[in-house]
Amino acid sequence: MATTSTTGSTLLQPLSNAVQLPIDQVNFVVCQLFALLAAVWFRTYLRSSKTSSFIRHVVATLLGLYLALFCFGWYALHFLVQSGISYCIMIIIGVENMHKYCFVFALGYLTVCQITRVYIFDYGQYSADFSGPMMIITQKITSLAYEIHDGMFRKDEELTSSQRGLAVRRMPSLLEYLSYNCNFMGILAGPLCSYRDYITFIEGRAHPRAPPGAAGKEDLPGDRAEPSPNVAVIQKLLVCGLSLFFHLTISKTLPVEYNIDERFQATASWPTKVVYLYISLLAARPKYYFAWTLADAINNAAGFGFRGYDENGTARWDLISNLRIQQIEMSTSFKMFLDNWNIQTALWLKRVCYERASLSPTIQTFILSAIWHGVYPGYYLTFLTGVLMTLAARAMRNNFRHYFLEPPQLKLLYDVLTWVVTQVAISYTVVPFVLLSVKPSFMFYSSWYYCLHVAGVLVLLLLPVNKTQRGKPTHGNVPLSPSEKCDDRGNSLEQNSFSTTNNVCNQNQEIASRHSSLKQ
Numbered sequence: 181m182a183t184t185s186t187t188g189s190t191l192l193q194p195l196s197n198a199v200q201l202p203i204d205q206v207n208f209v210v211c212q213l214f215a216l217l218a219a220v221w222f223r224t225y226l227r228s229s230k231t232s233s234f235i236r237h238v239v240a241t242l243l244g245l246y247l248a249l250f251c252f253g254w255y256a257l258h259f260l261v262q263s264g265i266s267y268c269i270m271i272i273i274g275v276e277n278m279h280k281y282c283f284v285f286a287l288g289y290l291t292v293c294q295i296t297r298v299y300i301f302d303y304g305q306y307s308a309d310f311s312g313p314m315m316i317i318t319q320k321i322t323s324l325a326y327e328i329h330d331g332m333f334r335k336d337e338e339l340t341s342s343q344r345g346l347a348v349r350r351m352p353s354l355l356e357y358l359s360y361n362c363n364f365m366g367i368l369a370g371p372l373c374s375y376r377d378y379i380t381f382i383e384g385r386a387h388p389r390a391p392p393g394a395a396g397k398e399d400l401p402g403d404r405a406e407p408s409p410n411v412a413v414i415q416k417l418l419v420c421g422l423s424l425f426f427h428l429t430i431s432k433t434l435p436v437e438y439n440i441d442e443r444f445q446a447t448a449s450w451p452t453k454v455v456y457l458y459i460s461l462l463a464a465r466p467k468y469y470f471a472w473t474l475a476d477a478i479n480n481a482a483g484f485g486f487r488g489y490d491e492n493g494t495a496r497w498d499l500i501s502n503l504r505i506q507q508i509e510m511s512t513s514f515k516m517f518l519d520n521w522n523i524q525t526a527l528w529l530k531r532v533c534y535e536r537a538s539l540s541p542t543i544q545t546f547i548l549s550a551i552w553h554g555v556y557p558g559y560y561l562t563f564l565t566g567v568l569m570t571l572a573a574r575a576m577r578n579n580f581r582h583y584f585l586e587p588p589q590l591k592l593l594y595d596v597l598t599w600v601v602t603q604v605a606i607s608y609t610v611v612p613f614v615l616l617s618v619k620p621s622f623m624f625y626s627s628w629y630y631c632l633h634v635a636g637v638l639v640l641l642l643l644p645v646n647k648t649q650r651g652k653p654t655h656g657n658v659p660l661s662p663s664e665k666c667d668d669r670g671n672s673l674e675q676n677s678f679s680t681t682n683n684v685c686n687q688n689q690e691i692a693s694r695h696s697s698l699k700q
Contacts, residue, residue, distance in 0.1 A: 185450055187310065188251040204251070204309070208368060211247045215364050217484035221457040223409075226685065227483070228252040228384020236382050237355050243364035248313065251368065255310040259317055262289050263361045266321045266353060275332040277352075282325035283532065286318045286660035287551065294554045311644075314550060316370040317361050319528045324348065324360065324375045326532055335600075338534065346374050361454075364480050369475040372524040373484075381484040396447050409480040412497035416477035419505070426463070434463040436614045440623045453603060461607040464614060470500040500524060515527040516607055525549075543567055561621050565609045570638035575607070575643045591671035608632050 186203040196203040226236055248256035266286055270278045294311045330339055331347030339347065352360070352375070360378050438444055448456070477483045480497045487499040503519040511517035518526065543608045550563040563667055581645055584594035608628065612621035625633070 187253045187255050189253070203657045206250045207457065210679075212368060212478065215247060215368070215407065216474070216481055218364055219474055219478050220481075223483040227423050233383045234355070237359040240363040240382070241355070241359045242368035244362040247364055248362070248367050252313075254309040258289075258293060259313060259367075260358075262314060263284060263358060265289075266325075267357050267441075270351065271324060272329065275329055277686055279322075279325040279329040286321040291551060296511045298555050311554070312369075313367055316366060316372060318552065319370075319372045319525070320361050320375075321630070322532050323354070323372065323528055323617060324345065324357075325477050327375055329445070342531070345375060346531075348375055352379075363470075365479045366475065369471050370524065371472065371475055371500050372528055373479075373500045375498065378484070378565075384529060387604050395674075397475060406483075407486060407495035409483060409486070409497055411496075412485075412495070413477045413481045416473050416480065420470050420474045420477065423466040423473065427466040427470060431463045431466060434460045436460045436464055437620070438613060439611065440615070440620050440627065445627045457607045457611070461610060461614075462509075469503065469505055476501050483627040510596050510599065511602050511606075513577060513602055514570055514605060515577075517602060518570075525552075532681070542570065546570075556616040557618045558614070558616040558621050559611035561618075562610055568633065568640075569605055569609050571645065572639040573602075575639050575645045578645075579643050607630060 186207065188204065188207050191205055192206050195210075196206040199206065222236075224237065225231075226239060228236065245256065248259055248499050269281050273281050273285060288625060290311065293314060297309055311526050327346050327348045328351065330343045331349045332351070334343060356379065359382065361377055363378075364375070366457075402575060436457075439453075439460060445453075453501055476485065476498075479500060485497045485499045485501070487496040490496055502524050504523075507520040510519060511520070520635075529549055531549045532540045537544045546563045546567045550560045553559045553563075581594070584590050608631075611624050615621050615624065
């Protein structure tokens with residue numbers, strides 16, 4: 181029988197028992213499905229063209245708080261406390277330093293809640309919990325604080341193109357602030373979005389113009405297109421269904437914990453260990469695919485997430501998408517994998533830490549990522565290993581890749597080899613993230629003789645390492661066509677910049693272009 185322990189409603193306990201899943205997980209899925217239906221209703225009956233932004237803010241906020249209360253009970257009050265105090269800090273401190281105080285408070289409050297939950301209540305019970313939504317709210321609080329600081333205090337010439345495009349030029353009202361942090365579309369699983377994108381969606385100020393007609397005639401400035409998200413939503417729901425099916429069937433038969441089983445370690449050959457490591461971590465990913473894709477579909481169903489049109493005139497609903505599954509599974513480099521995994525968190529890390537850090541930005545960003553994720557020791561082992569793997573992979577790529585570009589057969593061989601190495605390295609790195617605790621994590625690494633750690637250190641000692649450049653100007657505010665943006669993003673995967681947080685260096689001009697078009 182599924183566990184009955186929950187901080188939220190027990191109304192769905194019979195369903196939890198029937199499907200043999202923890203009640204917290206059942207509450208989460210049911211609330212997300214309710215949010216999906218609410219999103220369709222929101223877009224149909226409360227569209228911006230016939231409903232005031234005040235009503236849309238109020239409804240989005242109240243629905244979000246109801247879902248939080250259903251899932252987490254009175255622990256949902258933490259969302260209001262964290263948001264309310266952060267808003268007071270912004271008002272009282274002022275735009276010059278509020279971003280620093282908001283950052284310290286929001287991250288500190290999140291950490292205290294995580295310590296309380298992990299070490300006092302349910303260590304190791306990795307289920308739905310109230311600190312999950314707080315992680316997203318923390319991202320929103322800190323992002324908005326920096327965006328207001330950029331827009332109301334710093335000079336335009338001091339900002340990068342992406343910072344100019346995201347800068348907020350006026351202090352939001354309390355209702356706007358709560359709506360941004362606690363709306364029903366993103367309260368449970370995000371993803372993070374910029375404040376300006378969210379307000380533009382709520383107020384319905386503008387949609388990008390429809391693509392030119394068949395005759396090539398441009399639309400008039402007043403012509404606006406509000407494309408339907410139905411196809412994108414259906415496609416994403418199909419991905420959700422498949423991901424949930426794999427999680428409920430295959431994932432449970434391939435536990436990551438079996439990698440540290442004493443009998444398995446004693447009897448399995450090295451090829452068997454490598455293959456099982458990869459397959460078990462592959463089987464652990466569908467639950468993330470399900471949660472993030474469903475969250476994306478909910479936002480799209482409400483009409484939020486439209487980026488523009490591609491060269492074929494097809495609407496793109498990936499403005500706030502959090503992952504690209506095909507690129508993840510076919511990654512041939514550490515950077516390519518991380519560029520397409522938890523995309524919005526990578527954007528947040530870049531905006532609030534990497535591009536603003538003056539000393540060791542790579543290390544600082546990995547530390548921030550570990551603190552934000554939580555207080556399980558396995559998180560820190562994963563991210564410390566990730567620093568080493570990232571730097572070693574960058575050195576290898578810089579020193580050897582150019583020898584394998586021609587002929588095509590050699591390039592194909594290189595791609596196959598780098599795919600194998602990347603998938604094994606990623607799996608090796610994230611095992612502690614799944615195991616959570618110190619002892620089993622070290623049991624795993626010791627069973628592998630710390631081989632990839634040793635290899636990474638040797639690579640950094642023996643190969644020259646080129647330092648990457650941060651804050652390098654992009655193409656200014658020159659707009660890019662959707663196809664050029666796609667090509668630019670694809671090309672960025674081949675660069676040797678910091679993998680976790682630099683996946684948007686070539687999206688800077690896209691963001692600036694998008695906001696420039698919204699001002700027109």
